[in-house]
Amino acid sequence: MTTRELLAPARWCTTAGRAQPLGASHVPGGVNFALHASGASAVRLVLMAAADGAPVAELPFPESGRFGTLFTVTVHGLDPGRFHYGYRVEYTSGGLSPVLLDPYATELAGAGEWGERPRYRCAVPAGDFDWGEDRPPGIPQDELIVYETHVRGYTRHASSAVTSPGTYAGLREKIPYLRGLGVNCVELLPLFEFDETDNTYVSPTTGEPLRNFWGYNSVGFFAPKAGYAADTGPGGPARELKGLVKALHAAGIAVILDVVYNHTAEGDHRGPTLSLRGLDESAYYLLDDQGRPVNLTATGNTVNCNHPVTRALILDSLRHWATEYRVDGFRFDMAAVLTRGSDGLTLSDPPLVEAIARDPALAHCVLVAEATDAAGAYQVGSFPAYGRWSEWNMRYRDAIRRFLLGRPGSAGEFATRLVGSPDLYPGRGATPSVNYITCHDGLTLADWTSYDRRHNEANGEDGRDGIPDEESWNCGHEGPTDDPAVLLLRARQARNALLLLLASQGVPMLLAGDEFGRTQHGNNNAYGQDSPLGWVDWDRRASHAGLLDFTRRAIALRKAHPALRRTAHPDGDGRPAAPCPPVSWHGEEPWQPDWSSGSTLLAAMLCEERDDGPADCVYLAVNSGGSGRTVRLPEPPPDLRWHVFADTGSPAHQNGHEVGEEPVCSRTHWQLAAHASLLLVAGPAGRGAGP
Known part of the structure; x- marks a missing residue:
């Protein structure tokens, strides 16, 4: 023709x-x-x-x-x-x-099989999806337990034993596992259409091109990633993703999408012209005086989020996912970019951030900001909230790691994080703080206990990429070992971290696979590792069954005890007639905390009054030092006895106990092993023999 x-x-x-x-x-x-x-x-x-x-x-x-x-x-x-x-x-x-490409295309065809160079074109979806009686789970934010995972990486490994590995359908097959674990919200790494072949690095061992596995390079803001679908026919990715959301909702599990609006796959002036650049570059991107892309994201370009045209595009995209796919919230990658004006400077009252918070179609959605960008913006505790926004609390991550390693000054810092970071969120309560130890970006929990330094050689960047120092500790040996003492200490540290996370005020987030010792062999920047290194190895459930049981029980503990998930920050000012204040601090002796710089002992009693019965009360003591410590236990509320949920340093209690089956504690003093945590719950006597 x-x-x-x-x-x-x-x-x-x-x-x-x-x-x-x-x-x-x-x-x-x-x-x-x-x-x-x-x-x-x-x-x-x-x-x-x-x-x-x-x-x-x-x-x-x-x-x-x-x-x-x-x-x-x-x-x-x-x-x-x-x-x-x-x-x-x-x-x-x-x-x-x-x-x-049409910026508003809701389906992008031509991506081909995963790993093939795409030849994108836009499609017009036909038909509709039968949502039936689907309803959002409507889980209050203080009750959320978030589980961050990657659609492909979660089931791509052969050990996942699913019918369609690496797909939306494969993840759907894991819903019974998620229910059994007890999490009630999944946070999915980016699933807007992206080009996984967009990676300039090659494997140093095979010479094969590495993938852009994580997908932080959006090609379109409205279309689901076709390569994540087992159903490759017209409209298949959308149907399969909607089916996943519907099935998760039916299981009582909310869905949060990790969304990337701060940059796109068009990169800098050397990148491809796919869509936005060819339609209105100065509206969609920040440009310098010479008309070149401004790079505040370390990816080549920065989206001009607060330009009216771009603001409308992003809002329309969010409404699309909230209404057409019925997702329950969003985590915004490098959300500090959303606060920058067209001159690149931070706005005190950013229109886009406010519009998202006020939009009627998004009123049911959880909004979580990664309150930083790659150009030095750090807004943790100061991201414009408009009464709606939460934040990934990086201060929590750093504090829990430093405390469990016994760093100077860390006990007082972590105590503040334990009660929901009132210094960061004064007057806002604890739920704006999304607490985490690990996430996709960095070491896994098992690797945090196994490596002193990053091991990123497989990324093809000479091992220089990724976070240089993660406040990690190899417990005496770098990497794999069969030394029983090292393995015991690593197991203890992993349990300590999970116990503290699930006992902290705020919203806890776990990284998929941490509950059974997932490892990336010290790689803390596995964005390009579409390989067993970046996939979840489900065989580790057997070798780490005790840790999996511990995590499941700690999640159940959090759900059972309102004292661990308040909306307000607990403080020491209880009602005069109350049996104990909302929080009290202790040390080797009750009511005598050690706030010195060198302190390695933190003990707290958290209590929540109830109108229909005795107060809900837990006692937590953590010894982050290298020697054993003896603590005298405070008195529980009247007519109650202490019961042992877990002691991570005790063989009898290291995996925790089922909620309601915790044995009675008959001691007045407790010997805490080095690097060990104790959690007691107050309840009536007679639920088992005392230790």
Whole structure:
């Protein structure tokens, strides 16, 4: 077919279209297309064969369908099942763009099999999804227990034993496991369409290209990652992802998406022109005086989030996922970029952040900010909240690690984190603090106990990438060992960390696989490791069964005790008639805490009054030092006895006990081993023999 034939509209019936909604939408008798293209003198709709992407026609948008910088056209009689599409822009300054993707495309075809270089084109989804009686779980934020995982990495390993490894469907098969563990919210690493072949590094051992495994390089803000779907037919990825969300909801599990609006896959001036750059670069990206992309994200470009056009795009995207996919919240990667103005400077009252907080369609959604960016912005505790935003609390991560390693000054710092970081969130309560020890970015929990330094050689960057110092400790030997003393200490430290996390005020987040000792062999930046190094090895459930039982029981403990999940920060000012204050601090002797710089002992009693019975009360004591310590236990509330949930330094109690089956504690003093934690719960006597 000649160029003249391609451009000839004779066989197509087109009229001026509707300006809303943007993107492609079904209308009676055809399909409507609408897009924003600043600096365009004309726009063409490029139609391609759905079967192979071969060009079919280029149809000009009629001048009568232009409204300002919006171009519209309705193509009558168009069968979206037979055709894919893109746009080509003629610029007023001269020149013609390559075929561009629709920023509002809800399905991107042409990605091919996972690992193949994509040839993207836009598709118009047909049909709808039957949500049945689906309802959001509606879990109060103080009751959330978040589980961060990667759709592909969670079930790609052969040990996952699922029918469709590495897919939305594979993750769906793991819902019974998630229910059994007790988590009630999954946080999924990016699943907007991305190009996994976009990685310039190769494996130093095989020479094979590494993948962009994590997916922090969005190609489109509305389309699900097709390579995560077992159903590869038209509309398959959307159906499969919606089926996953529906099944998780039916199991009482909420869904949070890790979303990347701070940068895109177009990179800097050397990167591809896929979509936004060719439509309105100065609106969508921060540019310097020479018109080059400003790089505040260490990825090549920075999205101009608070430009009105871009702000509308991001809000429309969030509404799409909240309504079409019914997700329950979002974690915003490098959210500090969302607070920057078009000059790149931080705004005190960023319009986008406020608009997200106030948007009616997002009112049910959890909003979590990673309150930093790659250009030095650090807004932990100061991210504009508008009464809605929570934060990944990096101060918590650092404090719990330093305390468990016995660093100077760490006991007092962690005590503040334990009660929900009131210094960071004064007057806001504990739930804005999303607490974590580990996440996808960094060492796993097992590796935090096994390595003093990063081991990133497999990333092809000479081991220089990733966080240089993670406040980790190898417990006496770097990497794998069969030394029983080292293994015992590592097991103890892992349990200490999980116990403290699940006993802390705020919202706890666990990294998938930490509950059974997942390792990346010291790699703390596995973004390119689409390999067993980056996948969850489910065989470790057998070798770390005790740790898995401990985690499950600690989650159940948190759910059973309101004293561990308050909305308000507990303090020492209880009611005069109360049996004990909301929090009290202790040391080797009750009511005598050690706040010295060298302190390695932290003990707290957390109590919550109840109208329908005795106070809910737990006692936590942690010895982060290298020698044993003896603590005298404070008196529990009247008519109650202490029961032992766990002592991570005791063979009898190291894996914890089932809730309601904790043995009675008959001692007045407790010997805490080195690097060990004790948690007691107050309850009536008679639930078992005392230790």
